[in-house]
Amino acid sequence: MTEPTLQVEHLEVDFPTKDGVVHAVRGVDLSLAPGEVLGIVGESGSGKSVTALATMGLLPKGANVRGSIRFGGDDLLTLKEKELTKVRGTGIAMIFQDPMTSLNPVYTIGWQITEAILAHQDISKDAAMARAIELLAMVGIPNPAERVDNYPHEFSGGMRQRAVIAIAMANDPEVILADEPTTALDVTVQAQVLNSLKTAMAETGAALLLITHDLGVIAGLADRVLVMYAGRPVEIGTAEDVFYRPSMPYTLGLLGSLPRLDSDGTERLRQIPGSPPSMLGDRTGCPFAARCPLAADICRETEPELVVVPSVNSALGEHRAACHFAEAVGRGDHGKVFSDGVVDNVIV
Amino acid sequence: MADPTGNENFVIQTPERVATVEAGAHTLAGAGAGVELGGADAYGMSGEAKSQWRILLGRFLHQRMGMIGLCVFALLAISSVLVGHFWQYSYTSITNNLNDPPSWSNPFGTNAIGNDMFAQVMAGVEKDIEIALTVAAMATLIGVTIGAIAGFYRGWVDSLLMRFVDLVLVLPVLAVLIVLANKLSKESDNWLGLAIIIGLLSWTYVARLVRADFLSLRERDFVEASRALGATNRRIIVKHMLPNAVGPIIVNATLTVALSIIFESTLSFLGLGVQPPNVSLGLLVDQGQDSATTEWWLFVFPVVFLIILILSIFLIGDGLREAFDPKKSRVRA
Numbered sequence: 001m002t003e004p005t006l007q008v009e010h011l012e013v014d015f016p017t018k019d020g021v022v023h024a025v026r027g028v029d030l031s032l033a034p035g036e037v038l039g040i041v042g043e044s045g046s047g048k049s050v051t052a053l054a055t056m057g058l059l060p061k062g063a064n065v066r067g068s069i070r071f072g073g074d075d076l077l078t079l080k081e082k083e084l085t086k087v088r089g090t091g092i093a094m095i096f097q098d099p100m101t102s103l104n105p106v107y108t109i110g111w112q113i114t115e116a117i118l119a120h121q122d123i124s125k126d127a128a129m130a131r132a133i134e135l136l137a138m139v140g141i142p143n144p145a146e147r148v149d150n151y152p153h154e155f156s157g158g159m160r161q162r163a164v165i166a167i168a169m170a171n172d173p174e175v176i177l178a179d180e181p182t183t184a185l186d187v188t189v190q191a192q193v194l195n196s197l198k199t200a201m202a203e204t205g206a207a208l209l210l211i212t213h214d215l216g217v218i219a220g221l222a223d224r225v226l227v228m229y230a231g232r233p234v235e236i237g238t239a240e241d242v243f244y245r246p247s248m249p250y251t252l253g254l255l256g257s258l259p260r261l262d263s264d265g266t267e268r269l270r271q272i273p274g275s276p277p278s279m280l281g282d283r284t285g286c287p288f289a290a291r292c293p294l295a296a297d298i299c300r301e302t303e304p305e306l307v308v309v310p311s312v313n314s315a316l317g318e319h320r321a322a323c324h325f326a327e328a329v330g331r332g333d334h335g336k337v338f339s340d341g342v343v344d345n346v347i348v
Numbered sequence: 349m350a351d352p353t354g355n356e357n358f359v360i361q362t363p364e365r366v367a368t369v370e371a372g373a374h375t376l377a378g379a380g381a382g383v384e385l386g387g388a389d390a391y392g393m394s395g396e397a398k399s400q401w402r403i404l405l406g407r408f409l410h411q412r413m414g415m416i417g418l419c420v421f422a423l424l425a426i427s428s429v430l431v432g433h434f435w436q437y438s439y440t441s442i443t444n445n446l447n448d449p450p451s452w453s454n455p456f457g458t459n460a461i462g463n464d465m466f467a468q469v470m471a472g473v474e475k476d477i478e479i480a481l482t483v484a485a486m487a488t489l490i491g492v493t494i495g496a497i498a499g500f501y502r503g504w505v506d507s508l509l510m511r512f513v514d515l516v517l518v519l520p521v522l523a524v525l526i527v528l529a530n531k532l533s534k535e536s537d538n539w540l541g542l543a544i545i546i547g548l549l550s551w552t553y554v555a556r557l558v559r560a561d562f563l564s565l566r567e568r569d570f571v572e573a574s575r576a577l578g579a580t581n582r583r584i585i586v587k588h589m590l591p592n593a594v595g596p597i598i599v600n601a602t603l604t605v606a607l608s609i610i611f612e613s614t615l616s617f618l619g620l621g622v623q624p625p626n627v628s629l630g631l632l633v634d635q636g637q638d639s640a641t642t643e644w645w646l647f648v649f650p651v652v653f654l655i656i657l658i659l660s661i662f663l664i665g666d667g668l669r670e671a672f673d674p675k676k677s678r679v680r681a
Contacts, residue, residue: 085578085580086578088578089577089578093577094576094577096569102570102572102573103570104588106591106592107591119579119583
């Protein structure tokens with residue numbers, strides 16, 4: 001395996017609050033090879049976005065970050081703000097969830113792309129503008145030479161997100177962090193935006209860290225998938241592993257809650273009962289135990305480690321899961337872990 | 349906020365230039381407006397930036413009251429300068445007619461020592477506008493800087509600056525003005541000093557306004573997005589946030605112009621403001637009040653012009669507020 005561009009080790013993020021310390025991220029390890037797409041999935045509040053923001057050094061000042069984030073020979077967590085500013089944009093670029101708000105309403109799209117270029121490169125405004133038009137063309141904006149003078153409100157949601165992707169591409173980053181890039185968009189334009197993301201990766205050779213709770217997006221794009229729950233990775237592996245041999249009940253639950261076109265129509269969607277635990281204070285045992293149909297005494301007493309489990313094709317990479325019954329779950333011994341019965345109130 | 353492109357626009361124009369329609373409107377549009385244009389110019393894209401301003405201009409042009417205010421103000425500003433240069437009497441010249449009622453040669457009459465009141469009133473208008481624009485430019489510059497820094501950095505910086513604002517706010521403005529102006533009034537050409545004092549005391553409101561705006565703007569995604577692109581704090585404040593706060597800043601700058609004329613008039617009326625041989629409308633009102641019943645023209649003309657001047661500026665401010673308020677615009681430019 002090649003040297004990873006981005007390597008996050010033992011990342012922990014705490015937020016001190018009035019009610020106590022919130023452990024938002026509890027030990028995330030991940031590595032990103034050049035050109036690779038790593039998808040991070042999980043419910044709201046599972047620590048996905050905090051992981052991304054920590055990587056960019058964009059967490060609020062009160063946040064307590066430990067661990068290491070290696071990028072380009074530096075540990076980003078030890079860099080000073082000034083040095084971080086140089087990494088942002090050129091080394092790691094970020095795409096935010098809502099393109100309606102992540103573009104500045106008072107400037108033209110072209111201005112905002114050239115602003116990104118000129119912040120890091122010493123080229124003329126005309127050259128930057130030419131590059132902006134080129135970038136817009138790459139992400140599939142029709143008539144880029146005219147559209148470059150438009151304001152964000154003159155763009156549709158999908159076009160705005162593509163413009164945001166163009167901005168992220170502007171300085172040839174090595175890593176692009178996309179934090180739910182399609183969540184705020186109409187389903188019909190999601191595919192276009194994902195295509196633009198693929199173009200961005202192809203053009204810049206960047207690795208992509210794709211954060212989403214849309215498993216469909218992950219399935220279409222990701223090489224490897226990291227499933228997060230309660231601030232921790234609970235399963236990581238190639239997309240094949242996670243989709244075809246899920247070894248953690250939570251992953252199973254996520255997959256089961258997805259409607260399938262190939263079902264015969266009689267099968268009901270399954271939901272995971274309950275909601276994620278509070279991240280406040282310390283806890284013993286598996287964080288998923290309270291919602292897990294398989295939970296046994298051991299689950300409530302010790303938190304399972306992320307251990308290597310059998311994979312569909314181990315040549316492609318390791319498959320790890322954090323469950324006391326990972327191997328049995330992976331073999332499918334338990335059949336449908338989540339029963340159909342609990343969703344009577346859901347119209348399928 | 350040390351952006352040179354922004355600061356240039358805060359610099360007050362020379363009186364001659366102020367008193368043209370364009371310069372008048374430009375300076376009124378205030379300090380804030382300049383920042384964005386300045387920023388856009390820096391990228392050679394003023395053409396695009398203008399279209400945004402053209403929309404605002406279009407909306408403003410459709411405000412009847414605002415346009416009336418602007419026309420009246422422009423007329424007053426232009427004519428005050430023209431009268432200063434071309435009228436047969438200057439405001440210092442002394443005629444042989446003492447206490448004459450209005451006539452063809454002295455349309456506003458003359459006072460007890462033979463000054464032509466028309467020349468005096470127009471010179472007063474000119475001086476008032478000069479003072480008011482200086483005050484508004486100063487107050488906006490200080491207020492925007494302090495408000496932006498406080499709202500952007502929050503924390504102890506914010507606390508410190510806002511306590512400073514509180515401190516300035518609790519100063520009894522009139523008392524301070526009287527004490528300071530008293531010292532100044534010993535000098536004959538004191539209007540600039542007077543303007544600076546009023547300016548130093550009237551920035552607090554705009555500081556609070558900008559701080560509040562910045563507190564909300566800093567949480568907007570585009571601010572975080574530009575930080576994620578490697579923009580420095582200064583760049584974010586000046587280029588990304590300030591242009592978004594420009595509407596309230598401009599409206600407030602306009603109102604500051606009107607309020608500082610009221611202040612200056614109050615001071616001059618109390619004999620602590622502009623000193624002879626300079627004239628201001630407040631001073632003329634003061635001088636004319638004794639004879640208001642006998643030589644009415646000494647009192648009525650300065651009062652009427654003072655009211656018209658202040659009213660026209662308030663109307664401009666209202667028009668601008670409407671133009672900047674997207675919810676209120678029924679007119680699409």
